[in-house]
Amino acid sequence: MRVDARELFKHVTAEKSELYRKIMDAFAAAKRQFRLHLRPDEVLGEAQWNAAPPRIEDLQGALAQLTEWGNLESQPDTARVASISDFYRARFLYRLSEGGEAVESALAVFSQALRRRAELQSVALEDIAKQLQVLRNLAQESVFDAAKIHETLRDLVRVFESLAENAQAFMVSIGRSIELQHSDTNAIIAYKKRLIDYLDRFIGDLVSRSGGIAQHLVALDPVISPLLQQASQRESRDAAPVQENEQEKPSTQSLDAWTERWKGLRGWFVSAGNDPPQGEVLRSRARSAIPHLLAVIAALNERRSGRSDRSADFRVLAHWFADCASEDEAHRLARAAFALNPARHFLIGAETSDLPATTPWNDAPPVRIHPRLREYGEMAPRGPLPRVQDRQAERERLQAQLTEEDREIQEARARLASGEPTRLSEFGELDRHGFQLFLTLLGETLPAQTHPDEVVERQTGDGLLRVRLEPLDADSTAEIATETGLFTGRDHLLTVTSMEARHE
Template identity: 40%
Template sequence: MTDSSIEAGQADVEAVAVPGSYGPFAYLSTPNAPLYRRIMRALMAEKERFTVHVRPEQVHAALDADGEEPVEERAVSEALERLAQPGWGNVLAFPDSSRVTALEDFYRRRMLFQMSRQGEAAERALAQYDAALGSRGALQSVALEDIAVLLTNLRGTVVAHAAGETVDTALAHQTLRSLRERFVELAENAVAFMGSMQRTIDLHDADVEAFLAYKEELIAYLERFIHDLLTRGASIAELLVSIPDEGVWFLASTAAEREAIDAAPGEAETARVRVRDNWLRQWSGLTDWFVSTPDRESESKLLRARARAAIPALLAVVRALHEKAGGRTDRTKDFLTLARWFAALPTDADRHRLWRSAFALTPVRHLSVTAATEDAWSSAELGNTTPWADAPSLQVSPQLRRSGSYERRGKSVRVTDRTEAKRMLIEQARQETEQTAAARRRILTEGPQPLSAFGELEPMAFRLFLGLLGDALAAMGPQADTAQVHTSDGELTVTLTRIPGAGTMVITTPDGELSGPDHLVDIASAVDVPEPDGALGEAPEVYA
């Protein structure tokens, strides 16, 4: 750190230290901003270790240990003093008289520095800003489990209070705070992850090779979270509904009473009301996130639908990347490759030959050259710049000169009329589209219902239903009680649940009967299946 840079920093202080501005952020626009940023991080680290005052040599030692560019101790002292100036106010400076042993030491400048409140607030805001930019977010299944456990504990507290029992208000308050922290973390991370997922789908900031390498893990990750959100989200919604309004009011009042204890004198009642209303609003937000109403869908259900829709979108991206990798290159790449070939050739003669080969700008090719002419050209060893008048003459066949063509003309072949074949293919595609749509509509359920409720199925619907049932049973296995699978195109979701002590169900088809243990099945569609209207549409693919 040179004297000139220090003087530049002093000039910056005088330029940006405007009354009424956000002084603690002013150092970010100075040439020495990286040094000031490192010093503020070092001061924050000392504060987190409960160090009240620090000396310049302590800050200098911390900067030497951070692995970045070395800084002189004098430059650190100068920077600390500038951060303590009234225009910025990031740190507070105090005379250091603890090590004074002689009278002349009083006239020597020794300072202790402490991070100010506004400087700490600015540093925490910058740290949060850096963390938000570097965070990609995550879908936290563990947070769902923690929220369910915390809600169970709070419900037990509410039940005990309603029964007249003495409850631990400190434990209830701490549980409520933990619930808020886990929910905020879950919601913010989910928003960040889905935003990064959309950018990955759009291929705005995705590396193609990395995307293709981890697509399988990404899809499995989404499917696992969708399953956890479906199962644990339902239990969380039940817990929230089971806590009455009186219990919610008790929890909010308990938290407000404990937090109002630390309020300043004369502000306890105001703080109590404000904190209680804040807790009630946060509880309402938590309820809206998990519980759906007839007027609106819950945020968890919308998140589940968005995550489910991301799976076919990811598969479409993979398909597009494979098609791009396996397809022909465009004309721009052809010309760039040809330009590299021209640049790599050693002589102009080689470039002329490449030109003729690439663009076929040779003498009229429909005039066939006789063997005698080709022999004459070979023996003459003509160069690329030989005029046509000096080259051997071109011998034209008498037949070509007489008739203008080498071909023997005859009756032209009649064009085959394929109108009937095209009409038949269009009709077949329309019928297949209608049959597939009808089969899907037939097996869709409005919520869980037993397999025995399907009754009789036509062959097309039965084949689709049997494939989905087989995938769900395979995913469930012999130990699990429920399973959820999706079709490869992401349009159908099947949730299968084992019924303890269930009887035997029978599904009838024109080809026979299917019997087995009864289960609860929920077949839902992620997209609307159109009703048949006779219009031709593209036949969708059916995946089991």
């Protein structure tokens, strides 16, 4: 019976697709167990039902429908007949049809491809280097060992094809990984950081091993042809007999296939002409993906830190507008969101000066705006740049102020740094600069004091003064009058010595 291929896939999209798929999974499992037939009660007991199993009548109807589509084949079941009534009752054995087996194989490959996670195989690079070294050793033997050569080439090609296929799939998936997913931000950042480390490790392995692999390939170029011939001749022994009208022999086909594989392997690690090797292209694409991933992580960190995201704000605002119960409520939300409120503190001409601040724009008289303001955003036309002003007078005034301040500071330092012990109570009145210098000296000296009665002597941080502070009686008091108030505290004997005067 000829079956339409489109009928075989109907059970995937039919109304009871879940029931049909569970039944077909049960038959696929039975085929893996080398069981030829299944009865309806066996399907009911062995299928993996998500919920309660279906009724036997519904199951038999589904089996009949799958048989009609061509996924299953049925035949009368006469093994359990115990009476004439059982013989005349419709009882069937079911098995996968040829088309059903093909569909199950295709769906298994399809599901496996969807769940597949492509990888950058650093181990494959090591295996390729080892296999090439073994091939070089075999090429140096006086008598070729065809079995070992064929085995080595077969393993080499298998590892290389897996490496190339996974690398291509992985680089395609990198584009999806770079996109911003709307899920847990912390999980996305952690995943992308692991992905960056993964790429960095593979790039390092690729750089360190590509040179050695390329050297092996270049060294094998003079002797690779006889090695490929040995592999093709050994492989062609198992080829089926060809017909007379076939022009190309199996050995020739096998040699061409091996030559093409070797060319692909060589092109991955050794440049041909002006084109870079595919390994170099893979490395450049992997390296270019790292900055993109870092940019995504930075964007996610910015989003997580609470910075403004205009697109996210607009999406939230759109949800708010959708939740409005009426147009009036939506208008109130628009006025609040976009600040469409009266702003009469911006006085524009005499016609708006006497209006209250709560006057709506619709009720106010129109404001005449100059066309230049609307076009260029400014009223006054741009003219020539102003001339450079002479700032000599300001410079001289500023220099005079700096000179006066420096003189006052030097006078305050000369008054305090006399080199003679002076009681704080005898200072009298200090001007602004003198009092500032006095506080600075106390700030550098008192932190070194571990006890209130301890005598402290140390040099200032700039190395210009040496300060000795000796506490007097505990009940003594010193008062220093300043421009900002009265400074009061325990009396001390202060000795400030200029280091410059000592050196002189």
